[in-house]
Amino acid sequence: MTIAANPETAGERGGLLRRMARANWLLLALPALAFFSIFFVYPLIDIAMRSLQGGVVNYERIFGTTLYVRVVMTTFEMALIVTVCCLVIGYAYAYALSATGGYLQVFLTLALLLPFWVSVLLRTFAWLVLLQNTGLINQGLLALGLIDAPFQLVRNKFGIAVGMVNILLPYMVLPILSVMKGIDPKLMLAARISGASYLRCFFRVYLPLTLPGIISGCVLVMTLSLGFYIVPAVLGGGRDTMIAQLIADQITRQVNFSFSSALAVTLMLFTGIVFALFALSLRLAKKRLGG
Amino acid sequence: MDRFIQTFGKGLYVVFMALVVVYLVFPVLVMIPISFNEINDLRFPPVGFSFRWYEAFANDPVWVHALFTSTKVAFGTVAVSATLGTLAAMGLFQCRSLMRAPLQGYMLSPIVTPVVVLAIGVFMVFSRWGIAGTIPGLIIAHSVLAIPVVIVAVLTALQTMPPNVVPAATGLGGSRLRVFFRIELPLLRPGIFSGAVFAFITSWDEAVISTFLTAPATKTLPVLIWGGVQTGLSPIIAAVGSIMVTLTALAFVVVWIFRTRKAA
Structure with missing residues (x-):
């Protein structure tokens, strides 16, 4: 509540608040971004790492x-x-x-x-x-x-x-x-x-x-x-x-x-x-x- | 002759379209009459009329337990995905930088990822973390699929929102939080609501990830149906299916009414 996003006062107080108001979108998207990184991207990375266990043998087996x-x-x-x-x-x-x-x-x-x-x-x-x-x-x-x-x-x-x-x-x-x-x-x-x-x-x-x-x-x-x-x-x-x-x-x-x-x-x-x-x-x- | 070909072609086209409509709708509707069969067979047209498969469903503790699990997981998924999805959609909408398109693509990518790939990845990781087979684990995995659905619904609502209300409200001295709760949220309510309904359906119907993530005590309805389809076709599946189809149709109607009422 202390941070008034009123554009006029924000302008008077300098660029920082204005920049924060503009960066707001990142703050809003952050929870979902974090959620996807942990529960969506990380499992995919895990798959990629596991597939390379022991080199490319698994891929050789698929195509051979x-x-x-x-x-x-x-x-x-x-x-x-x-x-x-x-x-x-x-x-x-x-x-x-x-x-x-x-x-x-x-x-x-x-x-x-x-x-x-x-x-x-x-x-x-x-x-x-x-x-x-x-x-x-x-x-x-x-x-x-x-x-x-x-x-x-x-x-x-x-x-x-x-x-x-x-x-x-x-x-x-x-x-x-x-x-x-x-x-x-x-x-x-x-x-x-x-x-x-x-x-x-x-x-x-x-x-x-x-x-x-x-x-x-x-x-x-x-x-x-x-x-x-x-x-x-x-x-x-x-x-x-x-x-x-x-x-x-x-x-x-x-x-x-x-x-x-x-x-x-x-x-x-x-x-x-x-x-x-x-x-x-x-x-x-x-x-x-x-x- | 040209005239004849034209009329003939048009007639053929109409017949073709009618067949396509039947092809689209029939498998959904056929479930309901089948579930009222009197005999232990998935006959269509049904033989006799009875509620015996609904009774069998209600009297089987395994199915009833699955019904409760499914409901719990679906409501949990709605809570998580509606919150995160709405915030993310608002963030994306406000974003004016070049990052917007790639970020949006990133957040919608679970929709196009093959669900089996997601299922084995989540299964391997969640097993290590000890949350495979638990209800929170299921809620998290379903939310990965449901958040993009909410984002799409809320983004659509944001695009139809009058563009100047937020600057106007802040200009009149409303604090950021006040504007959010008093202006944006009420205006977005129909979009969030339809997103939540679609998130519910997404979780309620999810079968593939769930088969990997459920323990015997946390089996959801689709997991039991999946097992039933593979072992033998019991009319109980048709009864459960009819309940699920009816629920989906109801949800659809509710969203429809909500939207048209808002437009009026």
């Missing part, structure tokens, strides 16, 4: 063992499949959201965001129930006479993709939508009047304009999907292990802390590389649009 290389490949394959599916579905959904108004728009927004706040575990559990051999989808197809025997819809890559796309879709839709909202509809009209066909209009005018949104959406979905754990563990089969499952298994089953740490560092590195590549392409895309 066919089994682990295959896990890394599966992880990237799933991330790619999920990103492409999210892009196709998400682009169409974002367009619907940007083109509609009123209740329909509210409805579409709710349908996208309400599941977003329901836990990943529960939604994955629901997919397991729906996709299993005795689940709704197989029973429905059987009842309709479309198939003779139940399809294997879970414990494989298809199941993982269904679950992951379901969870990651909002991360694709929202960045694309924010870009679509800023596009002047007159541009499309101008292209149409100038005689461009619908398809040409879309591919030469609309799509390039939404490219920054597409790239942001893809980077989010791709980096998040690399680290997915619950969905592949529940909906995937034994041969579709992803790197996050391996990390967890090495701790809970093998109790091999240093190898698990090395896998964690590898995952972080891959995530960083993907992020950097996309950031680079985003810069290029913006430059081309601007020029």
Whole structure:
């Protein structure tokens, strides 16, 4: 209470108080910064240190063992499949959201965001129930006479993709939508009047304009999907292990802390590389649009 | 012909969108009817109608204990993350230096960190410190995930706050603390409130870090569900899931009402 932040008196008393008032923001952010340093950054440093126990043996083991290389490949394959599916579905959904108004728009927004706040575990559990051999989808197809025997819809890559796309879709839709909202509809009209066909209009005018949104959406979905754990563990089969499952298994089953740490560092590195590549392409895309 | 393709395309698009909406919403809603099954199977459409799985949940001391643990941890997380997150958001908002962007990135980075990586790191460190398997340990770990959520919510609220109220209040002679408690905090209340609700949901739903950090006596609901999903699918999970989905939806509605009332 003694320190009056009244700008006038502070000015009279000299620069120190003024500087303190300006440095206030650091004081406010300090507790959270300290908290993150101790409970977030320090554990990550601990992982990095442990992964290097005994030199680079752990990393040699990851990249020298066919089994682990295959896990890394599966992880990237799933991330790619999920990103492409999210892009196709998400682009169409974002367009619907940007083109509609009123209740329909509210409805579409709710349908996208309400599941977003329901836990990943529960939604994955629901997919397991729906996709299993005795689940709704197989029973429905059987009842309709479309198939003779139940399809294997879970414990494989298809199941993982269904679950992951379901969870990651909002991360694709929202960045694309924010870009679509800023596009002047007159541009499309101008292209149409100038005689461009619908398809040409879309591919030469609309799509390039939404490219920054597409790239942001893809980077989010791709980096998040690399680290997915619950969905592949529940909906995937034994041969579709992803790197996050391996990390967890090495701790809970093998109790091999240093190898698990090395896998964690590898995952972080891959995530960083993907992020950097996309950031680079985003810069290029913006430059081309601007020029 | 061109006309036909156009109408046909539009129809196809509408059907596709309807399917996507079903795909998004169905797995969330399907839990509720499944939980009322009369038989010991996760059948949909459900067979009969009974509360037997809710009764089974309420009569099982393990599940009830987990419900209490989850609630304790979630409220603890709200207390820690709402305090630290609000202060941090206000600090970030006032910051005018070049440090702002990197600091903000730093404080939001737990959102994009693979949660398994965070889980093993926290597990190894907390085991050494002797707080693995305790409720404070869980609260701390959940807060790492929840603070960024609060920061985003409060920052959004700060951006919509009229810019000159704080200088005006200080100019009229209010002390820094008085301005904070009488002007800023009341204006930010909706933002802090929605941040707190989202922090609650974050903790309430967290499964991965919790499986590493819980001891048998501190199992949370998601940890039990996780165990249940791996060992066998019991309709109790659907009953618990329905309770959790309902709670989440309620929280969402409360935030929605709070926001629209503020706007009105």
